[in-house]
Amino acid sequence: MTGQQTERVPTALQGQYDAITALTDPFCEAHLNTEYRDLCRRMVAKLCRKRPSPLATGKPSTWACGVVYSAGRVNFLFDKSQTPTMTAEELCSPFGVSKSTGSAKSTAILKWLNSHQGDPNWTLPSRIGDNPLAWMIQVKGFILDARTAPREIQEEAFRLGLIPYLP
Structure with a gap:
């Protein structure tokens, strides 16, 4: 999706948005679902709009891992009773990130988004009723x-x- 703006993103950060979603999109499609993909896109766009944006620096792979980890935390991805489910290692490994780094980045992201586990603003649409x-x-x-x-x-x-x- 390089160069194609799917979310409202400042022009200066469009490249970061594209680089991060180029990693989150295929991961979510292969291991999670399209709802997670769309939620991750929204998260990345929201982080791009922060002033100053934390995404202006750092590796796209670390940010991508942190974003998926954050979406997973909010939606109980690590709970074995949920579908889909995965471990932190299964999530972080494809991004080349340790689970401690993924967790730390997720904690920072959730703080920037003023979010938490179960946050209705970041709940998957199919789970909002529950x-x-x-x-x-x-x-x-x-x-x-x-x-x-x-x-x-x-x-x-x-x-x-x-x-x-x-x-």
Whole structure:
């Protein structure tokens, strides 16, 4: 996809975006799925838009590993009960990165993205319905699961962008 802008990326960082996604795309397609591929593209683009962008320096292979590792962390990729699943070594090895470096880069990426495990903003679309964090809303000071709220509250929460869709 060299030179083709698929996400909004500053021109100065388009080359970094292309270099990193040239590594994440085939990895995700071979070992994970297209949802992970698209999520990794979004993450790389978001990191490119940071001021200053952390992607301006460093090896594309290390960044690619860190991005896939981050997407995996958010979506419980290392949990054997999930599909797909893999170990940290299986993820890092094809990028030529140690699992400690992959983990450290992922920790930094999640910090830059102000993200965490289970973050609805970085949850795979097919898993958003099962992510309880995507459904928590505050109504008159009480936190509740929007899926159990009356329909009019659900509609208002959806209109405000607080929940991903109407249950």
